[in-house]
Amino acid sequence: MHITKMHGLGNDFIVIEERAADPAGLARGLCRRRLSVGADGLLLVEPSEIADVKMRIINADGSEAEMCGNGVRCFARYVYDKGIVKTPDMAIETLAGVVRPRLVVENGEVAAVRVDMGVPSFAAADVPVLADDPLDFEVCGQRAASVLCGVPHTLVLTDELETAEIGTAGPRIEKDPLFPRGTNVNFVRLIDRHTAQMRTWERGAGRTLACGTGAAGCAALLHKKGLAANEIDMHVQAGVLHIELAPDGHAFMTGAAAYVFEGETF
Numbered sequence: 001m002h003i004t005k006m007h008g009l010g011n012d013f014i015v016i017e018e019r020a021a022d023p024a025g026l027a028r029g030l031c032r033r034r035l036s037v038g039a040d041g042l043l044l045v046e047p048s049e050i051a052d053v054k055m056r057i058i059n060a061d062g063s064e065a066e067m068c069g070n071g072v073r074c075f076a077r078y079v080y081d082k083g084i085v086k087t088p089d090m091a092i093e094t095l096a097g098v099v100r101p102r103l104v105v106e107n108g109e110v111a112a113v114r115v116d117m118g119v120p121s122f123a124a125a126d127v128p129v130l131a132d133d134p135l136d137f138e139v140c141g142q143r144a145a146s147v148l149c150g151v152p153h154t155l156v157l158t159d160e161l162e163t164a165e166i167g168t169a170g171p172r173i174e175k176d177p178l179f180p181r182g183t184n185v186n187f188v189r190l191i192d193r194h195t196a197q198m199r200t201w202e203r204g205a206g207r208t209l210a211c212g213t214g215a216a217g218c219a220a221l222l223h224k225k226g227l228a229a230n231e232i233d234m235h236v237q238a239g240v241l242h243i244e245l246a247p248d249g250h251a252f253m254t255g256a257a258a259y260v261f262e263g264e265t266f
């Protein structure tokens with residue numbers, strides 16, 4: 001099988017065009033670190049009847065996610081470079097609806113990808129979260145807030161990011177019964193109204209180096225709570241995701257999308 005490994009700020013993916021009979025099994029096999037290619041998930045290229053192309057995201061544990069922010073930037077660059085989509089502005093179908101990336105080309109090179117991520121929702125039924133107030137509730141002993149940004153996200157504000165219990169509190173919150181479909185968990189340290197640092201524990205993938213839907217969702221939550229401006233740099237471990245929140249509620253994410261290698265699996 002021909003594969004292409006890519007990453008968006010260290011959140012890494014295996015892009016596959018060939019139809020897989022068992023995408024969940026393939027993800028569990030190929031995504032294993034050290035024993036196989038290793039990745040946070042698979043990105044499957046499929047035809048679409050409503051957009052230029054369709055992206056499916058299969059997490060490392062075999063579960064299928066509705067959307068992936070870092071993934072869609074890599075995917076947009078891939079389908080453009082392979083000539084599957086001929087324009088740098090494109091529409092990509094996902095299980096969360098159609099998202100619209102635009103390649104930012106400088107000196108003939110793709111410098112970044114800017115994505116209209118749609119309108120994040122703070123409604124409890126949309127996330128979904130079984131909390132009276134999704135903007136302020138308690139889970140596993142932590143004050144939290146939740147948002148749907150393609151996929152469910154929960155934000156925990158902390159002053160001590162390095163000691164935040166990402167690997168212990170993360171999985172407990174991910175699977176807490178308050179979240180009927182699970183949740184991604186973001187530990188966020190607010191530096192000022194335009195800058196925050198974040199570390200993410202992902203549903204179906206565990207600790208990852210970056211999360212695009214998480215960065216956009218948390219920026220929208222911070223803005224909604226009056227803590228941040230409408231443009232904010234979300235610093236993840238390997239770089240920065242720039243988030244802009246438009247007056248109509250749309251969140252725009254800009255960040256890198258890079259190749260690692262291309263090859264054949266046995």
Ligand SMILES: N[C@@H](CCC[C@H](N)C(=O)O)C(=O)O
Pocket residue numbers: 011057059064065066067068069070071151152184202203204205208210211212213214
């Ligand atoms: N890393 C992603 C989110 C991928 C989906 C997530 N694991 C889930 O199941 O919700 C991103 O960059 O947005």
